[in-house]
Amino acid sequence: MKRKNVFPFCAVIGQDNIKTALILNAVNPSIGGVLISGQKGTAKSTLVRGLAALLKDTEVIDLPLNVTEDRLIGTIDIEKAIKSGQRSFEPGILMRAHGNILYVDEVNLLSDYIVNCLLEVSASRVNHVEREGISCCHPSSFVLAGTMNPEEGELRPQFLDRFGLFVEAKGSEHPAERKEIIKRRLEYENKPLEYIRRWEEETEKLCDRISKARQLLASVKVSESILKLASEISTEGNCAGHRAELALIETAKAMAAFDNRKYITALDVKNAAELALPHRIRKFPPQCMHEKKTENDKLEDDIENSNKNTKGTDETEENESNKEELQKQAENPPHMNPWEGMESPACVENSKGDGNDESVEDKIEAPGELYQIKPLNISAYDKKMRKGSGKRSRTKTSSLQGSYIRYTFPKGKVKDIAFDATLRAAAPCQKSREAGGVAVSIKSSDFREKVRKKRTGNTILFIVDASGSMGTRKRMKAVKGAILSILNDAYQKRDRVGMVAFRKDRAELVLGITRSVELAEKSLRELPTGGKTPLASGLYTGYEVLKAAMVKDPDIIPLIVLVSDGRANVSLKNDNPVEEALSAAKTIRAEGIRSLVIDTENDFIKLGLASKIAKAMGAEYLKLDELEQKEIESAVRSVI
Amino acid sequence: MNRMKKVYPFTAIVGQEKKKKALILNIINPLLGGVLIRGEKGTAKSTAVRALAELLPEREQVCDCLFGCDPNDNSSMCDSCTEKKAKGQKFGTVLSKMRVIDLPVSATEDRVVGTLDIEHAIKYGEKKFEPGILAHSNRNILYVDEVNLLDDHVVDVLLDSAAMGVNTIEREGISFSHPAKFILVGTMNPEEGDLRPQLLDRFGLAVDVVGERDTAQRMEVIRRRLEFEEDPDSFALKFEGHQQELRERILSACQMLKKVRYDDIILDMAARISIELGVDGHRADIGMIKTAITIAAYNHREFVSGEDMLEAAELVLPHRMRRRPFEEGVMELSRVEGIIEAYGVKSN
Incomplete structure (x- = not known):
């Protein structure tokens, strides 16, 4: 079904950055595509579709999220x-996309497997097909x-780097503009065809200008x-690799x-730098950070670094002054999207020492600011098939629920037949087989x-030290900020969370395991501190809480996050409190949590x-101020 | 449906005016973008949606079209209808009721988007598309009970087609796309x-329901329920008058819809409200105006009033208030009221 009616490209108000980025890609496909990131309802998709309607010789090929491997690559x-x-x-x-625009809506939701295929082809510009007895290859170069x-x-860092340009979409703040936006949209919905016709002249003009620019492009001198x-x-921006320069030059052309x-x-x-660099600039030059890593690791980390650190930088000054400016911006990325907070001031405040004050008085401290935490990619130990859904840890799934991404040869009894693949396997042999009344x-x-794949969310249980020692010098503020940041991450990954707090003489289950991260946040906010430390x-x-949860649902991947200074001083049964804590830690390790x-x-x-x-528990160990994603070295990732 | 099991009549639901209104507005104007009903257990959420089926208007659709295309709407027709129309063939049309299509939480992705027709492939050695739930829901109501429990990847595909009104299938050897414009309830x-913000934003309206607090009302709820269970037929008969009245009102509102006018000041108001309350994107503004227009039509007025705007804001904004992950999305209605009043249009 071809989309017949699209809101005219020229009729979109504002969003000049997106429009420019799209037009430039239409003029020069070598730029390498564009990624539009932004709030919902800001004409992101409308503009991409609008561009397609505008260009007569270029099509927009949709890559739906439900795509399977065979349809992406091609098959028998x-x-x-x-x-x-x-x-x-x-x-x-991929064949259809050759010479066209390949459009992925909600690109961050695309399955990893499909992303891998895309990465390979977009790098080599050739699609090699080796499957089901078919062996062929065809060119496939497209604007992504x-x-x-x-x-x-x-988005995965490596995937992010494939996009030539990066633009941020934001809603308008001007009442007059907003008004006009509503008006145009309503007019369009009322009589789409008539509305499109009204903008035809403008559309034609832009289309001409683009085709003229295309002809001129080859003669632009660099x-x-x-x-x-x-x-x-x-x-200056410490961009990884050379793709940044290339994109920059092509865009300027x-x-x-x-x-x-x-x-x-x-x-x-x-x-051009404003469009081509925001997703590539990073704070630290790569060489001083991971000298010991292998070449391969380094490349990947470099790219990752560029992603994590400086998503927000989008303004670049002219040559001379830009050195300082870039550096400055890179260190303090402007607060562009609400989910990616700035560095938490709470952590800095916190670095002074303080006494071990055991005041019994309860107090409730407000949490510090949110920040992007290091990736906590905790994958399953084993090859157990799991049910459940979420986005943190990948696991193969045996239920018929996951997303069908590819086929495999069955082992034992066939339960989940991939009919299309089966048919393809049988098809070439039909000439030589007896058909009993059916065609195949x-x-x-x-x-x-x-083969279905899905990510299962982890079940994260926070064990939070709420004793008096945590209440001093705003330490709890930093702790709450840290936990909130993990919760924020948990929310995106669809984890289930629970919380145990310990103080005074005992521990208390503040929040049972729930999917509602919001509830966890609420109980955290209200968590009082004061008293001793029954670690x-x-x-x-x-x-016990996790054990019970595991009995109830053996498919969960449990994770304990202990937030404490470890200074246990209340014992369970008149023993050495620290020894007791260590033995509890060993129990947890023995359970494989x-x-x-x-x-x-x-x-x-x-x-x-x-x-x-941490050692006794076999745990990953981080200092509070290390949690923040400001350096590339991710201790957590190494566990996997 | 009628013959199988009687449905509890819509008009017999006690209270819950806001929820009922939101549902009705969506029938009058399918472009509103659906409703999300949030509430405790046992607050007649599902009952109301199922009861809606009885009230749905009839509309024209192409005979034998898998997707029930509208013969007069060229822009959202499926491929085969477009082809027929281009060739100048006449197609037969039938009048049929809008339906409520269920999307069970356990639905698998292939059943939602559609898949390869296995039987056809084996018998004839040809590929054929077997339509899924999204195909059936074109021009109908797609109802998801417990939508927050829906599997992640099903939500993803749902988002995809809800946004575009088109379902694109590239899987299991099938490459196909068809119209999928549905009212998401x-x-x-x-x-x-919780529901992911992205999906949340796709719902045009949202209402929060709570159980009745008033004892007399609560008693009435129980009384009616018992009466219905005892003898569904005569209970339904009792409310037939109300039902018919509502049906007619909906129908006349549908006709009214195109005639409703609004002042420039109303647009101003919508923009101002969105800016002041810090709503993401522009979907809220547009939704507010469309809802206000529909409310005016429902009240048989040709002009959108400030009061309509207030009512619309109440339905359109609550689920769009949240800006940060953990900030409670509280909607301050009084602020909206203030803004509307400032424009000199009485909000009362």
Whole structure:
């Protein structure tokens, strides 16, 4: 079904950045596509569709989220195989996308497996097909356009880098503009065809300008000084690899051509940098951070770094002044989307030492600010099939629920038959088989099974130290900020969460395991501090809660996050409190529950108890101020 | 449906005016974008949606079309209807009622988007598309009970087609797309977990329901329920008058809809409200105006009033208030009221 009515591209008010980025890509496909990130309801998709309607020779090919591998890459033509016994290639989306725009709405929700295929093809511009007895390859070079809402989770760094340009979509703040937006939309909905016709002239004009620019593009000269400028800007921004410069130059070329010029100005480069660099700039030069890593790791981390650190930077000053400016912006990314908070001031405040004050008085401290935490990719230990849904840990699934992404050869009894693949396997043999009244005879050797994939969310249990020592010098503020940040992450990954707090003489289940991260946040906000530190009791309670949850649903992947300074001073049964805590930690380890210890100790004299407990528990160990995603080295990731 | 099991009549539901209104407005104007009903258990959420089926108007659709295309709407026709029309073929049309299509929480992705027709493939060695739930829901109501428990990847595909009004299938050897414009109606119990903001925003309206607090009302609820269970037929008969009245009112509102006018000041108001309350994107503004127009039509007025705007804001904004993950999305109606009053249009 071809989309007949689309809201006219020119009739969209504002969003100039998106429009420019799209037009530039239409002028010069070598730019490498565009990623539009932003709030819901800001004409992201409308503009991409609008562009397609505008360009007569370029199509927009949709890549729906439900795509399976065979349709993406292409496969054997079943009908032909059955009727004539010939193996012939039936092209997939990648073939159709050649020379066109490949559009992925909600690109951050695309299954990893499909992303891998896309990465490979978009890098090599050739699609190699080796499957089901088909062996062929065809060129597939396309402009990748994606839209996403960052609230739904981030994009893989390597995938992010494939997009030539990055623009942020935001709603308008001007009443007059908003009014006009409503008006136009309503008019359009009332009489779509008439409305489109009304904008025809404008559309025609833009279309002409684009095709003129295309012709001019080849004759746009790139001077030495422009090349130098571009590479200087990229170096200053610590961009990974050379894709940044290339995108920068190609974008500047397209800008010049669109302006009907054959030369590039410094302003073109500056404007191009605003589009091509935001997702590539990062804070630290890579070499000082991971010297020991292998080449491969390094590349990946570099890209990752560029993503995590400086998503928000989108303004670049002219050449000379931009050194400082970039550096400054990179360190303090402007607060662009609500989900990616700035560095928490609470952590800084916190770095002074304080006494071990055991006031019994209860107080409730407001949490510190949210920030992006390091990735907590805790994957399942085993190859157990799991049910359940979520986005953190990938697991193969045996239920018929996951998303069907590819097929495999069945082992044992076929339960979840991949009919399409089975048919394809049987098709070429039809000529030589007896058909008993049906067109296709299928033998058991043809059977293929579906491979479904889904991510299961973890079940994260927070064990929070709420004793008096946590209440001093705003330490609890930082702790709450940290937990909230993890909760924020948990929300995006659809984890289930629970919370145990311990203080005074015992531990208490503040919140049973729930899917509502909001409830967890609420109970955290209201959590009082004061009293002694019954750490062992906290650990045991947590252990019991998770154990019960595991009995109820064996499919969950449990994770304990212990937030404490480890200074246990209340025992369960008149023993040494620290020893007791250590033995509780060992019990948890023995059960195979994964854990993470966040050490809040920042006193002048460090006892290092939390790290001992982490060791006993086999836990990943992080200091409170290390949790924030400001450095690339991710200790947590190494566990996997 | 009638012959199988009597449905509890819509008009017999006690109280819950806001919820009923939201549902009715969506029938009058399918472009409003659906309703999300949030509330505790046992507050007649599902009952109301199912009861809606009885009230739904009849509309023209192409005979034998899998997707029930509208013969007069060229822009959202499926491929085969478009082809027929282009060739100048006449197609037969039938009048049929809008339906409520269920999307069970356990639905698998292939049943939702549609898949390869296995039987056809084996018998004839040809590929054929077997339509899924999204195909059936074109021009109908898609009802998801406990929408917050829906599997993640099903939500993803649902988002995809809800946004575009088109379902694109690229799976299991099938490459196909068809119109899927539906009114999304979801119910959920917030205690069970939250809905993702992206999906939340796709619902045009949202209402929060609570059980009746008034004893007399509560008693009336029980009385009617018992009476219905005892003898559904005569109970339904008792309310037939009300039902008919409502049906007619909906029908006349549908005709009225195109005639409703609004002042420039109303647009101003919508923009101002959205800015002041800090709502993401522009979907809220547009939704507010459309809802206000529909309310005016329902009240048989040709002009949108400030009062309509207030009522619309109450339905359109609550689920769009949240800006940050953990900030409670509280909607301050008094602020909306203030803004509307400031424009000199009486809101009362």
